[in-house]
Amino acid sequence: MSKYINLKQGIRSLLLTLPLLYGTYYITGMYRFSIMTADEKIAFTSFYVLLNTMFFLTMYTKKVDRFRAVLFISFAVTFPIEFVLGLYEKRGHFMALTFSDMINGIVPFCHIVIPQTLIPMIFHKQIIFPGLITDFMYSAGFMIVAWLAVSLLIGRAWCSWACFYGGWEDGCSRLSRKARVKLNPKWKWCSFAVFILVVLTTIEFATPTYCLFLCPFKACSEFIEVSTPLVVIATIVFAALFAGLVLVLPFLTKKRTQCTMLCPFGAFQSLVDKINPFRVRIDKETCINCKKCMNSCPVMSITEKSLACGSTGLTCTKCGKCMDICPKNCISLHIKGTPKTKRSDKIAKQLFLYLTYVIMAGFGSSFIVTAIERVLLLIRTGSILH
């Protein structure tokens, strides 16, 4: 038993968890506990305990990815439950987006549309999206500010810690033990091509073309009502992309293929990541070139070239998988410019984890908590709708 439980390490981990316990008490809304309904109490407490337990285990085991994945996949699974049922309550129908919904302004804005809307927004003060600017949880204003905040704090780590879609692929890529198909890392540049293409076509047609034709996550959120031949084609395309890039290929390759090969937001976020000071560093002196990190990287960010440079590539999402798998512990997070010492890397990792868990608390309290509440409602009343 003592082999598994290290008391000193446990106390240390608990002490490190205390600031998060305090911070997430407010961020998740637990401070309203006394005025909550019974369902809310159960839902909020479950999420609060889950989040802090994952953080404690991260501190205790020093493994980042496996506990991150629990929360990240929970995001992806609970998001559609809350989102689709919420849409039904607001619009009176499920996932099909009608022209009436568009002109009434009840179309939730999503972070993936941000790179397409930025140029028209900056130069023409127009948002190329049929949703509200404020006054709504999924409004453009809310998502843009949330994106800016998260980008400043953790950069492209958004894709592994805050995206409410990525968990689908992350989950599917963990279902198989071994990669059955090997992907060429050059495929990752495909998402940059998609990014340029959708930005240009959005400017040309004043329509978010990625959302209209390509986004596979319409399969778990909402899609345009099938009414014209063009929409039929778009529906076939996104359904095929969802099946191929989100479900099948991640299972076969153990990579997050949609994030790597298609997502324009991911490509854009790789560039935005430069405003954030957290970087993943590979110590070339201790590296034994076993390439375990290279094979395990879900976004093909580590290549021979990047190993030689001592850092991860442009597309790194700071998921922590390479840090966990490295047998020599030579991969670490550090703050750009600071000295390369174990102590400074430890502080950087600790700080990064606090930030990411706070962000997860903020996002998770909207999806996971409400999804648990709905399940409880279903058990109690037989209806999942409020």
Add this chain to the structure above:
Amino acid sequence: MKKRIVKIVLCILGVTWLAVTMYFGISMFMGQGVWINKLVVMQGIEPSKKFDGGDSVNWINKKDYNIIIHEPVYDGVFWHSKKPFIQVDWLSYSELPPTIEDTLDVTGDGVPDISVKINTKELSITYKALRDDIKGLIDKGSLSDIRMYTSKNAYDGLFSYHNKKVGDAVYRNGVSIRILFKGKIKD
């Protein structure tokens, strides 16, 4: 020595960079309402006219409803396509009549352009184009609970009323159509 100074300077820059990003990042994350106002609302950012329907140019008052005719909206952000559309809304304070029949001058040249018959219950629309360059109707939809600023003669598109939070929910029901033109609208 020189190397050491460079290292110290880089370290100071790195930590300053971290402090700045953390300050702005956390303040944005925690105070979203304030930052939405600063970065989006106060900058005058609005939904694209393609979705909004564009500013209104004519307002016709009828007994049971009002008709609002919008400006022509073209595709494209920096340049215009050749095929604009004009949105027309029929809005009512309570219920729209079961059938609406109107002949409209949507281009503002004093000559009727289109004759429209709407079954508001089934949302079925028949129309007769009275000019050659009308290609057809591209979209139709029903509207509900539109908060509108009625003290102005015109309004700036439907979303603006949600966004600016002005007025109460005045119009309870409505129907919108979009008339597509074959080319640039001739006066």
